[in-house]
Amino acid sequence: MSIVVENLTHVYMKGSPFESVALDDVSFEIQDGEFVGLIGHTGSGKSTLVQHLNGLLKPTKGRIIVDNIDITERTKSSKWLRQHVGLVFQYPEHQLFEETVYLDIAFGPKNLNLSNDEVEKRVREAMELVGLDYDSLKDRSPFEISGGQRRRVAIAGVLAMKPKVLILDEPTAGLDPKGRDEILGQIKDLHRERGMTIILVSHSMEDIAKLVDRIIVMNNSRIALMGKPEEVFSHVDELQEMGLDIPQIAHVIRGLRERGMDVPENIYTVEQAAAAILAMVRGRSNA
Amino acid sequence: MLKDITIGQFFPGQSSIHRLDPRVKIIITFVFIVIIFFVRSFIGYGMILAYMALAVILSGVPVRYMLKGLKPLLFIIALTFFINIFFTSGEKVIFKFWFFTLTQEGLLQGVFMGLRLIFLVAGTSLLTLTTSPIALTDGIEHLLQPLKIFRFPVHELAMMMTIALRFIPTLLEETDKIMKAQMARGADFESGNLFQRAKALVPLLVPLFISAFRRADELAMAMESRCYRGGENRTRMKIPKTASRDYIALAVTFLLVLGILLNSYL
Numbered sequence: 001m002s003i004v005v006e007n008l009t010h011v012y013m014k015g016s017p018f019e020s021v022a023l024d025d026v027s028f029e030i031q032d033g034e035f036v037g038l039i040g041h042t043g044s045g046k047s048t049l050v051q052h053l054n055g056l057l058k059p060t061k062g063r064i065i066v067d068n069i070d071i072t073e074r075t076k077s078s079k080w081l082r083q084h085v086g087l088v089f090q091y092p093e094h095q096l097f098e099e100t101v102y103l104d105i106a107f108g109p110k111n112l113n114l115s116n117d118e119v120e121k122r123v124r125e126a127m128e129l130v131g132l133d134y135d136s137l138k139d140r141s142p143f144e145i146s147g148g149q150r151r152r153v154a155i156a157g158v159l160a161m162k163p164k165v166l167i168l169d170e171p172t173a174g175l176d177p178k179g180r181d182e183i184l185g186q187i188k189d190l191h192r193e194r195g196m197t198i199i200l201v202s203h204s205m206e207d208i209a210k211l212v213d214r215i216i217v218m219n220n221s222r223i224a225l226m227g228k229p230e231e232v233f234s235h236v237d238e239l240q241e242m243g244l245d246i247p248q249i250a251h252v253i254r255g256l257r258e259r260g261m262d263v264p265e266n267i268y269t270v271e272q273a274a275a276a277i278l279a280m281v282r283g284r285s286n287a
Numbered sequence: 288m289l290k291d292i293t294i295g296q297f298f299p300g301q302s303s304i305h306r307l308d309p310r311v312k313i314i315i316t317f318v319f320i321v322i323i324f325f326v327r328s329f330i331g332y333g334m335i336l337a338y339m340a341l342a343v344i345l346s347g348v349p350v351r352y353m354l355k356g357l358k359p360l361l362f363i364i365a366l367t368f369f370i371n372i373f374f375t376s377g378e379k380v381i382f383k384f385w386f387f388t389l390t391q392e393g394l395l396q397g398v399f400m401g402l403r404l405i406f407l408v409a410g411t412s413l414l415t416l417t418t419s420p421i422a423l424t425d426g427i428e429h430l431l432q433p434l435k436i437f438r439f440p441v442h443e444l445a446m447m448m449t450i451a452l453r454f455i456p457t458l459l460e461e462t463d464k465i466m467k468a469q470m471a472r473g474a475d476f477e478s479g480n481l482f483q484r485a486k487a488l489v490p491l492l493v494p495l496f497i498s499a500f501r502r503a504d505e506l507a508m509a510m511e512s513r514c515y516r517g518g519e520n521r522t523r524m525k526i527p528k529t530a531s532r533d534y535i536a537l538a539v540t541f542l543l544v545l546g547i548l549l550n551s552y553l
């Protein structure tokens with residue numbers, strides 16, 4: 001499913017002394033099956049932007065078109081929209097409320113009025129997708145499992161609605177490195193194996209660099225940069241001015257190049273860097 | 288959506304009303320509320336209106352913003368108005384319909400009651416609009432000091448109020464967020480009969496309570512680790528001081544009280 005955003009502006013609490021412009025004339029397009037990273041400093045408007053994409057917030061100005069349907073016009077389609085555009089909020093484990101993991105994940109599918117069999121199938125599948133064991137966890141209380149598992153239960157709760165587009169708002173915030181890598185790995189699989197369109201919100205370049213096809217950089221309620229990772233990372237100074245950074249390994253590569261070593265420029269993951277440096281060293285020893 | 292509630296909200300500013308000593312402001316508001324019940328004529332309400340208008344203009348709070356705060360009470364005000372109009376007995380009947388009789392006395396009574404409610408709400412909301420919650424509870428704590436003789440836990444009460452007021456916006460924000468998160472999973476808070484709607488609140492209330500308890504726990508821990516203990520021997524960072532504007536405000540209020548009493552009883 002494609003998403004088109006045209007001149008989107010959002011003002012919170014318009015007409016009160018607390019009025020604040022959270023989005024200012026934002027336009028972009030996301031193709032079906034794309035994996036996009038949305039990055040920006042805290043308060044730059046990322047969460048506000050993604051809440052527009054499934055109709056939770058209405059634009060102050062501008063249009064949003066999902067799958068060729070203008071969602072700003074048709075208000076009746078909200079159920080359709082919420083099902084097809086799944087949104088995982090920041091700290092999603094705070095929204096768990098049921099007695100068992102099974103019931104919590106089943107909340108979304110049940111709201112879609114599916115049969116019990118179908119609900120069960122979806123819960124099982126969603127738990128598998130996020131790497132949770134169905135049989136041992138389904139009857140546990142979501143409040144007695146570990147933090148990382150709770151986060152996954154919450155993500156499974158959205159996946160069980162079988163959305164075509166999955167939006168995750170800082171899904172790794174507050175997780176340890178292992179939990180973070182596992183969740184990012186599962187998100188990557190959802191894209192590769194299921195062909196889901198994914199929007200990953202983050203303020204960490206490290207997380208985003210290795211995963212996404214395209215990066216949108218937000219700054220002060222506007223889109224500051226947009227493009228393939230290597231294009232975006234080439235604007236080092238601008239990014240640093242916005243309080244963002246390129247991945248650490250990219251700094252290492254820049255340092256090496258400045259010292260006259262022959263490594264390619266567009267490297268932003270540790271794996272690529274290791275391969276490139278090995279290649280360079282082998283090349284030298286052969287010569 | 289929940290952010291539209293303005294009753295009890297603080298409107299930041301630097302006006303002379305904002306800078307009045309909170310103790311003085313609380314006393315004045317109290318006097319204002321009491322004196323409203325002594326008003327018996329339109330001239331009296333004229334004085335109240337003039338006083339109120341002066342305060343609002345000085346405070347710099349937009350009139351539209353104040354009126355917005357009255358909106359949720361419109362229903363109660365209208366109800367009081369109509370009940371008084373139709374259920375006050377009197378001599379001069381204006382018209383009769385079914386079992387309703389509209390009398391001149393009733394009409395007058397209805398208008399007065401309506402005005403009284405409006406000014407009550409406007410007066411108290413001007414207090415909260417121009418006084419930060421912290422200043423407000425500080426003022427209350429000072430004014431209640433005499434009760435300490437009776438071992439009344441004044442400081443603890445003020446602390447509880449400060450914390451409660453501090454967490455209202457946080458809880459509203461949290462409610463908004465959880466509501467949206469459940470709506471993203473297809474929850475519907477807006478349709479269905481009463482029973483269905485009450486049931487739909489479970490996914491909202493459970494997480495909300497859990498987070499409120501978590502916050503309370505964290506706050507208690509943070510206060511304890513900074514060795515907080517209330518009451519005895521605590522000194523204050525801000526010691527309230529009265530200035531000339533406080534005496535002017537008191538004088539103007541005194542004039543209002545005098546005017547109304549003279550108008551009603553002479």
Ligand SMILES: Nc1ncnc2c1ncn2[C@@H]1O[C@H](COP(=O)(O)OP(=O)(O)O)[C@@H](O)[C@H]1O
Nearest residue numbers: 012020022040041042043044045046047048049
């Ligand atoms: N519910 C809200 N009411 C009022 N202002 C808000 C609300 N949510 C966010 N904002 C403001 O909008 C701006 C953008 O916030 P947000 O979209 O949450 O940014 P990000 O997700 O990038 O941190 C911030 O200045 C924030 O204070």
Ligand SMILES: [Mg+2]
Nearest residue numbers: 046047090169
């Ligand atoms: Mg955010």
